[in-house]
Amino acid sequence: MGDIILDIDKVDKTFGGLHALADIDLKIEEGKIHAIIGPNGAGKSTLLNVCIGRLEPDRGTVRFNGEIITGKKPYEINHAGVVRVFQTPEIFPDLSLLQNVMVPAFAKRDGTFKFNFWKSLSSEKAIREEAEQVLNDLGLGEHLNHHAGSMSRGDKRRLELAMGLIQHPRLLLLDEPTAGMSRHDTNRTIELLTRIKERGMTKIIIEHDMHVVFSLADTISVLAQGRIIAQGTPDEIRGNPKVQEAYLGGAEL
């Protein structure tokens, strides 16, 4: 087994009476793609929220690269190397696509705060070229100067993926990255994600599309009602009767 990059240890979270996460234990190996699947409301997004500091767990800790990140500020967690792509696209709707990708690139280079007001954007060639490159990779190269807010939902998702990728995170958390995309765009995204897998970026991906899950994931966890009910390789999960009952509705995979 390789190094553990993310270690979720006995994490518990309740909302009022709802036990959204119950005693979650999960270890993610560096360089792997780990998929989290489960029915709606299972707690998948909540788990990611705990990982990026959007929510504090009631109990338990999350370690990233050996360091406890629970209780840290979201922007500190980002700089530690954890980047999230949200379920509903979180972009900068009033900026152009290029600017949307340049903003995270500046964060990566300049840190949490820098007062670089005398420099002109036009002299930031390196960052701009990198942003163009990433957008090209994702098939958004023709829309560099378009308003991000007026793009289709699928394009917004790809844009947000670009915003994540330009930061070269060590751990990328993807919350349903292909939802709302056409078959063609979905395939392209899968292809891209496989390609960057070779660069050694660890990924956690939440996905309802089993085609995507089984073609990408090295390991899978199945979440239902806040609990991990099964864990294993795609083949193991496919054959697990508990999973079929809880989530896949008995359907043949």
Added chain:
Amino acid sequence: MSMPTLKNDLAIMVLFTAAVLSAPLWLAPIGADYPDLLQKFAIYGIFAVGFNILFGLTGYLSFGHAAFLGVGSYTAVWSFKLLSMNVLPAVALSVLMAGVFAYLIGFISLRRSGIYFSILTLAFAQMCYNLAYSVLTPITNGETGLQLANDDARVIDTLFGISYDGLPSTTLFGLEMTGYPGFYFCAVLLILGFFLSLRIFHSPFGMKLRAIKSNQTRMVYTGYNTKPYLLTAFVISGMYAGLAGALLAVTDPLAGAERMQWTASGEVVLMTILGGAGTLIGPLLGVGIIKYFENIFSAMNVQQLTEMFAFLPDWLGKIAVTLTNPFVGEGWHLTLGLLFMLIVIFLPGGVMEGMRRIAAIPRKLKQRAVPKPTPATEEK
């Protein structure tokens, strides 16, 4: 929304400088070429350009910027009284002092966003107003306002052996800051202030401020601590307000508490929105329009209206005068309110949006002939 280039910036600055310096010429046809009004344009221009750095870029709507205007004026008058009638120390100290106030008020107000932020800034400004009006009378001279006196210390002037007969006027190394020299002093500072704002607008810092306005949550998960960004923008815009306040004192060395009242804070909001918040030039257009019409409408009275409507039959003229009278003179604010309502309802992007729409008409006509699939966005 393509990226700004250095060549573009240079062209903008050359045009802007030429336009400001030649204002007495091209404003002559509409009768706005006298120094008093020109100074007002320049001073409130600085105020609005600074306000736009906060409101236009970050979307944080401060309703308390007049506090910094007032702080600037008081500081400047004290500088005239204690140090020197030279305007440079007065301007420098005012900007600094306004910066300190903005830091303190901003630090607390920025713990909230949206309407709560606006209310906090409003509350702070009203506190400043009340303090200046009564509690701090030894510093502000309360209701009467802070004025120059014959026996002021003016240590720097005394040191250099400069003395005055009677009440002195403000100077720039001997050049009296009244009339056109006064305007040109304000104009140069407006040009510098505009240049700084241009740099900020086209810098990575400015882009990050826009990103905060667009989606602050996203900024936090993108690795930014947004608070220092907002505070920096707040302090910068407060310093612009302080500079404007100092210049008000330069052109008329007197500071009163009413300068800090909420109506003064509201005015800069109106001017910025009227012209077009978040655009470089918009706030200046707003200033120009409001200050020009204020000048015309507030000077009108029943006498003039009667003369204006003299061509109508007597009874109709009387009705016309009765109907229009509430909107002029003291009632100018009623006109301003109406104008503002119309703009916000029909043209939320202000005059700049109106001009953009007009500029887009030829293209739209062309598009109707040859439909294009994706609309490109143009630069703001």
